[in-house]
Amino acid sequence: MATDSKETSEPGYSRHVFVCGNERPPGSQRGCCREKNSLEILRSMKNAARALGLADVRVQKSGCLDYCENGISCVIYxxxxxxxxxxxxxxxxxxxxxxxxxxxxxELLMDLK
Ligand code: FES
Incomplete structure (x- = not known):
């Protein structure tokens, strides 16, 4: 039976977190999450999840989630x-x-209007 690096035999996670890592050129009208240090935030979330032993949670970088003005954008499934x-x-x-x-x-929910 196939296993992943965590020795689990079932694919998937209890929660899957995406943090936007998109970068646009400086001066772009919409801005981007990368210029707001999204990659550092992503790293912090990964480290914190690991420190808490949340092995069934996956935190990873995404491309643009299309809520650039509201970023750093993060969505959890x-x-x-x-x-x-x-x-x-x-x-x-x-x-x-x-x-x-x-x-x-x-208090951190994104205003999606
Ligand atoms: S650049 Fe992050 S949501 Fe678009």
């Missing part, structure tokens, strides 16, 4: 919850609350 992250503190709240306990961080 299977719930389809969208967050606007402004820094490491926000990212760690999402990991310790949503990823670890399933509690949505209301």
């Amino acid at each position: 299977p719930e389809g919850i969208w967050y606007s992250l402004s820094g490491e503190e926000d990212a760690l709240k999402v990991v310790s609350s949503h990823l670890a306990n399933g509690q949505v961080v209301e």
